Amino acid sequence: VKSAVQSLSKWYLRQARALPWRENHDPYRIWIxxxxxxxxxxxxxxxxxxxxxxxxxxLEALAAAPTEKVLQLWSGLGYYxxxxxxxxxxxxLVEKYAGKFPRMREEIEEVPGIGxxxxxxxxxxxxxxxxxxxxxxxxxxFARYFGIQAEIEQRETQRLFWQHAATWVKAAEAPRVxxxxxxxxGAMICTKGTPKCDLCPLAQTCVARAKGWQExxxxxxxxxxxxxxxxxxxxxxxxxxxxxxxxxxxxWWTDLWDxxxxxxxxxxxxxxxxxxxARRLAPQKHTVTHHRIHIAPYHHAVSRKPPxxxxxxxxxxxxxxxxxxxxxxxxxxxxxYLC
Ligand code: SF4
Numbered sequence: 001v002k003s004a005v006q007s008l009s010k011w012y013l014r015q016a017r018a019l020p021w022r023e024n025h026d027p028y029r030i031w032i033x034x035x036x037x038x039x040x041x042x043x044x045x046x047x048x049x050x051x052x053x054x055x056x057x058x059l060e061a062l063a064a065a066p067t068e069k070v071l072q073l074w075s076g077l078g079y080y081x082x083x084x085x086x087x088x089x090x091x092x093l094v095e096k097y098a099g100k101f102p103r104m105r106e107e108i109e110e111v112p113g114i115g116x117x118x119x120x121x122x123x124x125x126x127x128x129x130x131x132x133x134x135x136x137x138x139x140x141x142f143a144r145y146f147g148i149q150a151e152i153e154q155r156e157t158q159r160l161f162w163q164h165a166a167t168w169v170k171a172a173e174a175p176r177v178x179x180x181x182x183x184x185x186g187a188m189i190c191t192k193g194t195p196k197c198d199l200c201p202l203a204q205t206c207v208a209r210a211k212g213w214q215e216x217x218x219x220x221x222x223x224x225x226x227x228x229x230x231x232x233x234x235x236x237x238x239x240x241x242x243x244x245x246x247x248x249x250x251x252w253w254t255d256l257w258d259x260x261x262x263x264x265x266x267x268x269x270x271x272x273x274x275x276x277x278a279r280r281l282a283p284q285k286h287t288v289t290h291h292r293i294h295i296a297p298y299h300h301a302v303s304r305k306p307p308x309x310x311x312x313x314x315x316x317x318x319x320x321x322x323x324x325x326x327x328x329x330x331x332x333x334x335x336x337y338l339c
Contacts, residue, residue, distance in 0.1 A: 004145075004202055005171045005178055011201035012181030017188070020049055025176070027101040027126035028059050034121045035086055035113070038135075039079050042187075048077055059099050063090040071255060071325035078328050080256060085113025103127055120165075124175040132165035133179050134158070137186025143218030144190060147207030152218045224290045230270035233261045233297040233329075235281070235337045236306050242337075243306075244321060244330070245313035252288060253327040259334075260310055261295065270296055276307040281336040286329045297333045 016022065019042065021033030032052060036045045052073045056062045062070065067087060074083035089111045093099060101122060102108050108119045120133030134142075139152050142164050150157045165182070172178035189196045197209045208214045236243040236259075244257040264270045273280060278298035286293045300307070316324070321334060 001167055001171050004205060005168050006173075007201040008181045008185065009172060009174065009177045012177055012184055015188075016180065016184055020046060022180075025126050025128075027122050028062075029053065030126050031089075031101075031114075031118065031122055032086070034118050035082050036077060038082065040077055044077070048073070059090050059093055062087055063094040063099075067255070068325060072323065075256070075325040076328055076331055080253060080325075082113070088112040089114055101126070103129065105131055116162075120179065124169060124179045126176075128174060128176045130170045130172070130175045132162055132169050133183075134161045134165050135183060135186075137183045137190075138165060139186075140192070140218050141182055141186045141190045141202075144195070144208035144214060145202055145206045147211060147213060148217065149219060151221050153221050226287075226290050226292045228267070229291055229293045230264045230267055231261045231293055231295045232264060232270070232274060233259045233295045233333050234278070235259055235297060235299045235333065236310065237299065237301045238303070238306075238315060241315040241317055242321060243310055243313055243315055244324065244326075245311050247327070253329075255325070256327040256330070257313075257321070257324045258327050258330045259297070260308075260313075262308075267294075270294065274298060274307075276300065281333070282339065284329070284332040284336055286332060293329065295329065295333065297336050299337055 019033075021029055033045070033049055036049055036052075055069070055073055056065055065087070067084065070083050070087050071080060074080060077083075092111050093101065103123065105119055105123060108114055108122060109116065114122070117133050117135055120131045123129045123131035124133060139161055142148065142161050143152060146160075146164065148157060148160065150160075152158070152161075165179075168182070169175045169178055185200070185202070189200050190202075193215065195214050197203050197206070197214065200206070200209075203209055208217050234243075243260065245260055247253045247256055247258055278300040281297040281299055284295045284297065286295065318334075318338070326334065
């Protein structure tokens with residue numbers, strides 16, 4: 001373990017990408033980056049990260065901000081419960097710990113929105129404590145390095161990953177380097193599909209490499225089949241303003257703003273225009289969990305009464321719409337309208 005940990009750490013110190021959240025060890029900045037990166041690619045996150053920290057540079061600022069502002073800064077990143085939880089977490093930290101991050105795993109895992117992974121990331125990266133973390137990249141590296149054949153979703157396999165992660169981080173001279181190195185290796189070298197074993201600092205002792213198992217590991221449970229949903233969406237325009245409705249509790253993307261939509265029964269119906277006059281815009285696709293939404297957006301200009309019930313919402317200019325926290329789907333429809 002010691003020598004693998006050392007080679008990996010050295011490799012990281014030589015090769016790590018310069019990323020904005022690696023500029024210092026401020027726990028708040030690390031926390032924001034880790035949460036943003038959970039479901040989103042690095043390149044997408046960078047501008048959001050800068051914007052978020054410019055507007056809300058401290059834990060206190062995040063705790064005190066109107067939720068709509070936080071959602072607006074998050075708008076486009078998806079998985080909005082992450083933003084909501086960040087704010088709840090910030091309020092909790094300000095209230096209970098006077099705006100400081102506790103350094104005990106049990107305490108930090110009590111913070112709303114902070115689970116075992118994020119706790120490990122903050123404790124190790126910000127405070128250099130030997131606390132483990134396991135994310136998708138770490139799972140892939142360990143599954144291959146140790147030649148783990150069991151499905152990674154299984155509880156036993158997860159336990160094994162965490163055990164290995166704990167052993168490795170405890171053997172490291174600098175926990176913050178080792179944990180980031182594991183994730184960096186998964187992101188840059190031990191990638192999905194065909195990994196770049198020739199460049200890997202763990203190549204000498206890797207089971208998957210020795211046995212040629214790189215492409216079959218990690219093993220996963222068969223995925224749930226995607227369900228196609230066929231929707232129409234409407235950019236209803238009146239006197240230069242467009243109509244947006246706010247999603248209600250229980251709906252997807254609660255509190256975010258959307259164009260009115262209408263679910264249809266099949267692709268055949270979806271391909272036909274609505275019964276009233278409307279200009280068809282470029283169709284868009286959007287994935288939510290295992291749903292694949294196909295939306296056919298239409299632009300409909302009204303002089304008086306719209307042809308269907310719009311529900312509660314606001315008439316706004318395009319500029320105002322761009323500054324509201326829109327759902328990612330609404331952003332795509334707006335883009336299609338502006339094209
Ligand atoms: S040798 Fe290849 S499979 Fe093994 S950890 Fe390195 S990149 Fe991954």
